Amino acid sequence: MAVERRYGEGHRILVTGGAGFVPSHLVDVLVERGCTVVAVDNFVTGSEENIAHLREQPLFTLVKADVSDGLPEHVPALVERFDAILHMASPASPTDFSALPVEILRVGSVATLHLLERAAEDGARFLLASTSEAYGDPHVHPQPESYWGNVNPVGVRSVYDEAKRFAEAATMAYHRSRGVDVAIVRIFNTYGPRMRPDDGRAIPTFISQALRGAPLTVHGSGDQTRSICYVDDLVRGILLLLDSAETGPINCGTEHEMSMRDLATRIIELSDSRSELVFLPRTADDPEMRRPDLTRARTLLGYRPEVGPEEGLRRTIEHFRQRLH
Numbered sequence: 548m549a550v551e552r553r554y555g556e557g558h559r560i561l562v563t564g565g566a567g568f569v570p571s572h573l574v575d576v577l578v579e580r581g582c583t584v585v586a587v588d589n590f591v592t593g594s595e596e597n598i599a600h601l602r603e604q605p606l607f608t609l610v611k612a613d614v615s616d617g618l619p620e621h622v623p624a625l626v627e628r629f630d631a632i633l634h635m636a637s638p639a640s641p642t643d644f645s646a647l648p649v650e651i652l653r654v655g656s657v658a659t660l661h662l663l664e665r666a667a668e669d670g671a672r673f674l675l676a677s678t679s680e681a682y683g684d685p686h687v688h689p690q691p692e693s694y695w696g697n698v699n700p701v702g703v704r705s706v707y708d709e710a711k712r713f714a715e716a717a718t719m720a721y722h723r724s725r726g727v728d729v730a731i732v733r734i735f736n737t738y739g740p741r742m743r744p745d746d747g748r749a750i751p752t753f754i755s756q757a758l759r760g761a762p763l764t765v766h767g768s769g770d771q772t773r774s775i776c777y778v779d780d781l782v783r784g785i786l787l788l789l790d791s792a793e794t795g796p797i798n799c800g801t802e803h804e805m806s807m808r809d810l811a812t813r814i815i816e817l818s819d820s821r822s823e824l825v826f827l828p829r830t831a832d833d834p835e836m837r838r839p840d841l842t843r844a845r846t847l848l849g850y851r852p853e854v855g856p857e858e859g860l861r862r863t864i865e866h867f868r869q870r871l872h
């Protein structure tokens with residue numbers, strides 16, 4: 548199944564959270580395609596550095612605002628109609644769950660409603676960045692989109708998991724009741740350049756520790772698994788979904804599953820580090836295993852991840868190494 552490119556030159560795209568890790572890579576590809584891109588970001592977890600290279604780019608505009616307050620009025624870049632709205636804004640790392648719980652709930656709920664309303668007004672395609680966390684600590688492995696998940700609604704991770712589940716429900720409600728053209732992507736663990744070294748997610752944490760020669764802090768026994776996806780593959784998948792007529796939800800990631808212990812060991816080897824592993828108590832509600840069933844993405848979008856973990860980790864380590872000096 549080949550998806551034809553639908554968004555390119557002459558199209559106006561709104562990307563919320565555009566200064567973040569994944570969204571800034573998306574912005575780059577959209578601008579390369581010739582789209583006019585407006586990014587709205589309040590920098591709660593994003594960084595100016597991620598979009599600094601776009602400062603002189605006439606197709607790109609940055610608006611500093613909190614999308615949970617609604618899109619600001621009277622900002623020229625936000626007045627004209629958008630062809631597509633990509634709602635990517637949300638703090639997403641485990642440390643954010645305890646530091647920014649209300650902000651996460653608001654950007655998943657109130658902001659999603661504001662943006663769906665704007666998509667309805669503009670007749671824009673609305674793409675929601677959802678998450679594998681919608682499956683919680685899964686009882687089904689690998690996870691197909693038809694699995695409804697196992698989320699603790701009052702646990703420490705619930706602010707994120709439930710906000711995204713609400714966002715999915717809101718997206719489908721606007722699709723069913725208002726005819727909005729929508730798409731939901733459930734993103735599995737993604738890594739790559741522009742992640743914050745201190746954001747609390749395993750890969751940047753391990754790489755920073757390995758490069759400093761500090762012990763790598765593995766939670767629990769390290770037997771819990773994740774399937775890690777290099778950011779370029781994820782961006783390719785998201786744009787295939789955007790260009791398609793699919794509603795989703797559609798999983799996006801890779802099927803390459805590895806334990807946290809193996810991941811840490813691989814990072815030590817690839818960084819030529821002498822660090823060792825230390826084991827810390829397991830965090831609450833941390834999923835035991837995580838692997839997407841990619842049948843839908845493959846058959847409906849023709850999606851194929853192309854960057855293996857060795858190559859992806861090398862590129863990411865190189866990026867972190869350069870920033871250390």
Ligand SMILES: NC(=O)c1ccc[n+]([C@@H]2O[C@H](COP(=O)([O-])OP(=O)(O)OC[C@H]3O[C@@H](n4cnc5c(N)ncnc54)[C@H](O)[C@@H]3O)[C@@H](O)[C@H]2O)c1
Pocket residue numbers: 563564565566567568569570587588589590591592593594612613614615634635636637638639654658676677678679733734735736737738
């Ligand atoms: N990286 C992953 O592995 C992963 C996995 C699943 C889902 N996702 C989703 O993908 C999206 C991007 O994640 P990321 O890893 O790049 O995180 P990130 O924190 O780097 O990017 C999120 C961006 O959103 C901005 N933001 C947050 N709240 C905002 C608000 N109220 N108003 C305006 N801007 C706001 C932040 O400042 C940041 O620039 C998120 O929606 C996240 O839930 C990511």
